[in-house]
Amino acid sequence: MRTKPWGAFLYRDYRVLWATLVSSAIVLWMRILGTAQWILDETGSAYLVGLIGVVQLVVQIPVTLWAGTLADRMDRKRLMTLAHGTTAITLLSLGILNWQSMLTPTLIYIGIAITAGTHMLASPARSALIPIVIPEKDLLLAASTDTASQNASAIAGPLLFAFVAVMTDLTIVFLLAGFIALVSALLPTFIRVTGIAESENDEQSSQLEQTVDGFRYVSKHPILPGLFLLDIGITTASFYREILPVLALGLFAGGASATGMLGAANSTGAILGSFLALLLVGVRAKGMLVLYASFAYGFILFGFGTVNSLWLGMLMIGLLGAADAVTVAVRHTTVMLTTPDEMRGRAFALMILAAQTANNIGTIWVGAWVGAIGAGNTMVLGGVISITATALIWWLWKPIREFRSN
Numbered sequence: 001m002r003t004k005p006w007g008a009f010l011y012r013d014y015r016v017l018w019a020t021l022v023s024s025a026i027v028l029w030m031r032i033l034g035t036a037q038w039i040l041d042e043t044g045s046a047y048l049v050g051l052i053g054v055v056q057l058v059v060q061i062p063v064t065l066w067a068g069t070l071a072d073r074m075d076r077k078r079l080m081t082l083a084h085g086t087t088a089i090t091l092l093s094l095g096i097l098n099w100q101s102m103l104t105p106t107l108i109y110i111g112i113a114i115t116a117g118t119h120m121l122a123s124p125a126r127s128a129l130i131p132i133v134i135p136e137k138d139l140l141l142a143a144s145t146d147t148a149s150q151n152a153s154a155i156a157g158p159l160l161f162a163f164v165a166v167m168t169d170l171t172i173v174f175l176l177a178g179f180i181a182l183v184s185a186l187l188p189t190f191i192r193v194t195g196i197a198e199s200e201n202d203e204q205s206s207q208l209e210q211t212v213d214g215f216r217y218v219s220k221h222p223i224l225p226g227l228f229l230l231d232i233g234i235t236t237a238s239f240y241r242e243i244l245p246v247l248a249l250g251l252f253a254g255g256a257s258a259t260g261m262l263g264a265a266n267s268t269g270a271i272l273g274s275f276l277a278l279l280l281v282g283v284r285a286k287g288m289l290v291l292y293a294s295f296a297y298g299f300i301l302f303g304f305g306t307v308n309s310l311w312l313g314m315l316m317i318g319l320l321g322a323a324d325a326v327t328v329a330v331r332h333t334t335v336m337l338t339t340p341d342e343m344r345g346r347a348f349a350l351m352i353l354a355a356q357t358a359n360n361i362g363t364i365w366v367g368a369w370v371g372a373i374g375a376g377n378t379m380v381l382g383g384v385i386s387i388t389a390t391a392l393i394w395w396l397w398k399p400i401r402e403f404r405s406n
Helices: 012-043 046-073 076-099 105-133 136-167 170-190 207-220 224-238 241-252 256-279 286-304 310-338 341-373 375-396 398-402
Strands: none
Touching: 012 046, 012 076, 012 105, 012 136, 012 170, 046 076, 046 105, 046 207, 046 341, 076 105, 076 170, 105 136, 105 310, 105 341, 136 170, 136 256, 136 310, 207 224, 207 341, 224 286, 224 310, 224 341, 224 375, 224 398, 241 256, 241 310, 241 341, 241 375, 256 310, 286 310, 286 375, 286 398, 310 341, 341 375, 375 398
16 A cells, blocks of 8 residues: 555644644744844844854753653653643743843843753654654654654744734744643643653663663664764755855855745755655665765755856755755654664654754854855865765765665
């Protein structure tokens, strides 16, 4: 029987997990844009807005590791409810404080730290539940649907923020985000499957010991270290999303409108790439699939650095989003297929940590090279590095080449 692209939605518990993902992603974007806008409006300082990234990075690294171990120690549904519930209380508090003219930059940063931490706290727990509610044959469907939904939320969230902020004010933005987060907190209670890992955890082991066990497991895994290193190598050399204004100016002599068009094209391409991954569910050679998509990403990135037409640039950056979406979906599916339930939270946490760290380092790397050799040359260099990194992983990591799903 041919698998339907919408097949993941046939499973009731996945529909609940999907609704949790979409609502929490919209909350995330409303929080990111709302807090940044508040700081800029109140202080007029781009530097203080930039500190948001520092606060998030400092919080997310330890919290992500802690979250992965918690997801393997306690009820994952309860963990998601606690995390999203804390997000709701924090955002509602920001809204009330702003309404009473009592909100300060320090309180905003505290709110950012809490909500960045709770977002990372919920992510491994949710990812670890998917292989429990979805049969193995449909895991790529779920991963692709997740990727498409996250990219769609990256469009819907900012649009909702803009509409509410223009029609009302930031107080309503914070309050609305808080109420949506309450929905995210309630949804996991409707999941029917157990949220506790299959194998019994050693009650004598501390959380630190179990975190170290997670590192050991992933480091000895035949496939995951290669996939994580591939993602780190490519992302570090090419992470462009945070500096799109710089690329729009350097490549196309464009301003805010060009930045917006490039961003929209990238998100649209990522959504289409997620649908492409849905069509590739029947491909058993998942390892080669991620390598092919990574090679495509490198060649497209090289081409992106050579174009001087905005329309061609939008096409290329859309294709970049599509290739990246395929690699993300297959990488998530591989973790689900090759990791036992009692280790799944920690494996996902390490994957998220690797991706987040690569994103931040990539922003610094790309920004520095743009200043030194120009935007076009930086993208060309990133393409060469991405192709080289993919070729090295293909050559050195035989288990990735040979990995087949059932």
